[in-house]
Amino acid sequence: MAIKADYHMHSSFSGDSSAPMADMAKHALALGLTHICFTEHYDPDYIYPAGEEGMFELNTDSYLYELIKQKSKYNGQLEIAFGVELGLQPHLKRQLALYAKSHDFDFIIGSSHLCSRKDPYYPVFFEGRSEDEAHQEYFEAVLECVKTLPYFDVYGHLDYVVRYGPTKNDSYTYQKHADVFDKILSVLIENGKGIELNTGGFRSGLSQPNPCVEILKRYRALGGEIITVGSDAHAPKDIAADFDRACALLKECGFAYYCVFQKRIPEYLKL
Ligand SMILES: [Zn+2]
Ligand SMILES: [Zn+2]
Numbered sequence: 001m002a003i004k005a006d007y008h009m010h011s012s013f014s015g016d017s018s019a020p021m022a023d024m025a026k027h028a029l030a031l032g033l034t035h036i037c038f039t040e041h042y043d044p045d046y047i048y049p050a051g052e053e054g055m056f057e058l059n060t061d062s063y064l065y066e067l068i069k070q071k072s073k074y075n076g077q078l079e080i081a082f083g084v085e086l087g088l089q090p091h092l093k094r095q096l097a098l099y100a101k102s103h104d105f106d107f108i109i110g111s112s113h114l115c116s117r118k119d120p121y122y123p124v125f126f127e128g129r130s131e132d133e134a135h136q137e138y139f140e141a142v143l144e145c146v147k148t149l150p151y152f153d154v155y156g157h158l159d160y161v162v163r164y165g166p167t168k169n170d171s172y173t174y175q176k177h178a179d180v181f182d183k184i185l186s187v188l189i190e191n192g193k194g195i196e197l198n199t200g201g202f203r204s205g206l207s208q209p210n211p212c213v214e215i216l217k218r219y220r221a222l223g224g225e226i227i228t229v230g231s232d233a234h235a236p237k238d239i240a241a242d243f244d245r246a247c248a249l250l251k252e253c254g255f256a257y258y259c260v261f262q263k264r265i266p267e268y269l270k271l
Pocket of ligand 1: 085111113156157
């Protein structure tokens with residue numbers, strides 16, 4: 001496996017995972033990884049279905065305490081970075097700015113899990129309009145976030161919305177939303193931000209990662225160089241899933257390097 005760093009992983013500090021951090025780290029080492037980054041969910045003001053209130057809040061101090069323990073246990077064998085997956089919503093500007101500074105994170109993923117106060121994970125997001133219209137609304141919300149909320153290093157699963165629509169990515173193409181994608185990618189590049197290749201899309205039944213290959217190619221063609229690779233694993237079995245496929249795709253898109261981060265600074269590793 002050419003990619004040795006999984007930069008999008010959750011453990012039981014995220015409300016949607018029950019995997020002990022120790023199990024995640026142990027399995028990552030057994031797979032031959034050299035770097036991992038825990039990116040626990042912190043999604044303030046998320047709209048919860050009944051019974052799941054508070055699921056994406058994060059006890060950052062407890063999380064860091066356990067991370068330091070794992071870091072020292074694997075010292076010299078596996079680099080473990082301190083990351084977070086920040087749920088971006090435009091009205092949270094002040095709160096996200098303060099949170100990003102509240103701890104010495106190594107790495108911050110910015111993700112749009114909510115668009116117009118709805119999570120596309122739930123079918124209601126797609127009701128009453130075409131799938132293309134729903135996708136376009138989501139991508140316009142992403143553009144608003146990248147313009148106004150610069151508190152992240154890479155943008156997470158940029159076309160997350162296509163995982164959950166009625167026909168997934170069957171008729172979705174880069175070209176249908178090229179204007180908004182080009183604006184998003186240009187703002188990211190101007191601001192020195194990266195994107196991730198998230199292999200979770202394959203496990204959601206997509207034929208592509210998130211984002212799709214055309215977006216990865218376009219980011220590179222416009223001059224973007226900062227790319228991380230993440231499985232979005234919530235359990236050990238999914239760590240580094242489809243990384244051989246990810247490596248081949250990145251090369252095909254013109255990348256020669258992928259990134260890991262320390263204290264928010266990218267380091268480039270050869271593909
Ligand atoms: Zn996410
Ligand atoms: Zn995630």
